[in-house]
Amino acid sequence: MLTYTEENYIKCIYALSDDNKKEVFTNDLAEAVKTKPASVSDMLKRLHSKKLINYKRYKGVTLTRSGKEHALKIIRKHRLWEVFLVDKLKFTWDQVHEVAEQLEHIQSQLLIERLDEFLGYPAYDPHGDPIPSAEGVMKIKKQILLSEMKKNQSGEVSCLKDTSSSFLQYLDTLGIEIGSKIKIEDIADYDRSVTVILNKNRKIVISEKVSTNIFVSI
């Protein structure tokens, strides 16, 4: 059984490793878990002795098979709880993350199975992120960043890179949500801001900072 903190490290390593494809480095991890590199080194030793990570001093870490399984379980729980909060308890998409951070650590196989069933086996969370199956399989959607789209290209908002409250609330004011139809009308050379036709009926201008945080399926 992992401690609360160990679970957070594992989850973080998975997130920073891009589905366990890249090594994760101590300083990046320290920043992500809001602690000091020295503390991370301590923890990496622990995680290694528990066979959750592959670890060679100074060389960065990856998750072992077991570590990745743990990570996907926690992500599954986090995202299912987010769906619960939005669909059943009428939370807004910017209110769910903090609570889900706590709920993801609840230990009960039965609970999460039944929750999944109760929610109708959702495939995506409120921010468009895919929910891993009970077997630990997560299918990645084909999607590109809005900032990478060409003029006149169309698509549908599928997922958000930044899920901070402030970003989500700003999207609310813009009227952008998961599933919104997008067509690129123009891209300004000067600042890379894009003019977008939203849901075929509204024209809005999006800064580069925003367009690099929105994924679109095309």
Next chain:
Amino acid sequence: MLTYTEENYIKCIYALSDDNKKEVFTNDLAEAVKTKPASVSDMLKRLHSKKLINYKRYKGVTLTRSGKEHALKIIRKHRLWEVFLVDKLKFTWDQVHEVAEQLEHIQSQLLIERLDEFLGYPAYDPHGDPIPSAEGVMKIKKQILLSEMKKNQSGEVSCLKDTSSSFLQYLDTLGIEIGSKIKIEDIADYDRSVTVILNKNRKIVISEKVSTNIFVSI
């Protein structure tokens, strides 16, 4: 903010104090939280310094106003989650306690308000225990132990003193649930076992060990 363990102590003190009417003693508390009296003494000092308990060495403890408020909030969360698990996720009444022990520590005002609303503001949990209001008011039902009923007296099963899985599962085999109609047909002098008419159509015999763990409203 209280730690997980502090919350468990506070809840336990409340439970052992019979709604804060009696002092609670170190050894009893140690047994209840499954630790050593020496550890309890440590914790009592901490809880005292946080002004959650009234504490005089060797004299037992009671909760302060603030301590009691905390206790009732935790109990409220525990029981609301139990209702959720049974009503929405099809848990049986003997499966909920362990998970609720974890869920009761989730910190979110909004979550518990919305959960309460989602469940339709239930007054009782699956074991018949009253759910404190958001303001911390818990109304005690008028009820007596089945073992204290007289011959020919009638009533309705309202609450269970023992909520262990084994007891609840035994009640399942007897066909007893919250709301079951009860009439005392006979009481054996020899072992205090009672013969009961259940729901006006079935006759069962109940040992004293069982009858002292069932509350009945009359």
Next chain:
DNA sequence: AAAAAAATTCAGTATAACCTAAATTTTATT
């Protein structure tokens, strides 16, 4: 009132998780 038993506290130990500062290793630059 003294002795025995029970309850409680005190003193010391262990573990998880963190920190700062210093040392080491790797990488980048001259």
Next chain:
DNA sequence: AATAAAATTTAGGTTATACTGAATTTTTTT
């Protein structure tokens, strides 16, 4: 290749929680 810079680890220490065994205080029994 030598030096400088950056990244990482190690060393040593702190705080919070919770444990055990010994000492102390209170209560009960004789």
